[in-house]
Amino acid sequence: MTRKLLLTHIDVPGIESFDIYRQKGGYRSVEKALKTMSPEDVVEEVKKSGLRGRGGAGFPTGMKWGFLAKPEGVPRYLVCNGDESEPGTFKDRFLMTKIPHALIEGMIVSSYALGAEVSYIYVRGEMMPQIRILEKAIAEAKAAGFLGKNILNSGYDLEIYIQPGGGAYICGEETALLESLEGKRGNPRIKPPFPAVSGLYGCPTVVNNVESIAATVPIINDGGEEYAKIGIDRSTGTKLISASGNINRPGVYEIELGVSVEEFIYSEEYCGGIAGGKRLKALVAGGSSVPVLPANLALKTAKGELRLMTYESLADGGFVTGSSMGSGGFIVYDEDQCIVRNTLNFTRFYHHESCGQCSPCREGTGWMEKLLQRIEYGGANMADINLLWDIQKNIDGNTICPLGDASAWPVASAIRHFRDEFEWHILNPEESQNRNFGLAHYADPLVPVS
Template sequence: METKVLTKDFGLDHLYRIGVYLEQGGYRAVKKALTEWKPEQVIDEVKKASLRGRGGAGFPAGLKWSFVPQKTDKPKYLCVNADEGEPGTFKDRSIMAHDPHLLIEGIIIAAYAVGIHTAYIYIRGEYELIARRLEGAIGEAYAKGYLGKNILGIGFDLELYVHRGAGAYICGEETGLLESLEGKRGNPRLKPPFPASVGLFQSPTVINNVETLANVPFIILNGAGWFLERGSPKDGGTRIFGVSGAVNKPGIYELPVGTSLREIIFTHAGGLKPGRALKAVIPGGMSCPIFKADEVDVKMDCDCVAAAGSMLGSGAVIVIDDRTPILDVLSKVAKFYAHESCGQCTPCRLGTSWIHKIVKRMAAGKGRADDVETLVRLSTNIKGRTLCPLGDAAALPVLAIARKFKAELENTMKGNA
């Protein structure tokens, strides 16, 4: 069975132009959904397909859509999270760069299903070229009548805008994204209320990841059953795994949800360089707890990875070989989250910085015997006690590294002494 769905046409020249896209059968899903299906049918089909969010939390997309109130006197909004800031993640950019119309198509269908007439793509500031490419594609879609007023003559309107972020990781957190989009400091909001009821501009809002929406046209065209066949029963379709680090062939690999992590590393990404051994893998982006080399026989779907004690996250597989000191990995993790903590809530603001200070001292050769123990205690005090998931994102990897590589870290300390 052909596994490539999203990335199947990536090789085509100028796929990002609407002409080429239409030649490949583009916008058929929009036509089918808007002219043949009722909005509820679309939501039902996506629910049946078990499409789970590809941004990190893995929340079922159809369910998320159905949380938005049907009857409301406020406008509803769709925000596409293209802030792709999780270290190790580089899948959404490939979709937007190669196949922007696929995303637009997904946006139109999602907007139609939920009854939304305004959508924003919140794209990270660093993706300047891609933002321009999206703007171009959106212009073409307007010109062809897939966006704007009275789409396909069915009386459905949709305005789509691209909004560039300014480079803060926290703006990839959905409520931080909303604040930023409203023109404010991107501090996450207290939940509840959840964005589905009070989101952008105090109105019901759906926030979906780029890859999540890019899957929607295929569910419409081929049905939920077809989609489920390509993944796990509770986690349908394929995922774009971004493999980076110490492998022979780093890059993006679209594979069925549930492919084993070992297969991704050793079969698809070409394994490690000769003479090197696998030391550890971060399975879903830097915020996910690390796996040791003997833990890679795990099926990569949300539930299986969670059962193994980590998270599938954004599907960003970071491979670490035996020549990398684990302290280096820890340093990167600690520095990143201390730098990206928004500073709003106490445990994250002060905890991440304290952890970073300890790790920096360790890396400078001034570690102390009780440092690892302190790291475990501090991250435990952050975990689950912060306002937004960034606290967990910072604490979980530190906790995992400190626990699983305690011996190595303590050996380093001994060397220092």
């Protein structure tokens, strides 16, 4: 049985209320941090833990905190990024719904570490129930003396505010989030300066994912070194994975980093195998933005090693034969799914969500969608595949923010690994309307692990 750190008490009835959460040992980390540790100690523990940002980029959280500029007389801010909108990712919503105090507790500890006296939780606008839940949690924590002036007589003051977003995916990009939080149009800023130097209202700011902030709680409770013992190599701790697609048991799972992809898909503890006993065709391991992998490369790396759920193993082989941990949006495709249609679906999303600030992303995402539509519904020719490849290449790396890259990678990987399926679509426009291409010829028919 895997060790759970975030979802330990997830099944306890009433865990969303302060009293039950406190009975189960909640807010111990706040007591420990504020009474026995200096802010620098907290940062040091997080550095020791090796925790990496859970929002997608996987940047070490402790290092990010270490970059925060600390000029005299200027406030510092912690902003929690709850604008979870990546297709395939729903772990933060789960956490905020079921166990909101874990986030509030993490916010207090993290704010204390950074010296922030005002912190914000920016929650996606569609998540109104979660916003209500968090507001209630904040009120309860405040009533119990864990928020407000002079918390636990430590002399430390903290207020946490919730800000609903307007429902734009781009506002999950940290600088666009800050713009939106300031009340402006959510256009990503041009970096540098980075938020650690000039963020919210021009002040030093740290933006962290919901899960990263919640993960500071077990780190402070048990110590960074203890946390770092879980996982493999530089992928430490546990990670929430939102599993969806053609699997028997979709849902949010907390895994110890280092579980193999094969075990995660086929074991009864997690996804429980492919639904209907079908075969695995493809896998998106970390949300729609990461490259899609065909079954053979999903389960084993190009070197023939077992693919593990770690930052390093999933990225093994670069973008040619690897993918990325991303935000943990684990989407499984069985043999009956159409990769062209799926790529069209993702591209439509990026087209819809592009902010329109910089030209390659604004124009390129729309163009890719139009081409994919033509490939999916007929009227395309073979040159369109190369054109699609060129467009994604012209977007990738040339945009202000990572949304451009994120729109290019799924297209690039789909063409790279499933080119024959694209060609089949173009050559058989009518047949492709009625049936799907089926398993890629190199997809491995694997037996489930026992």
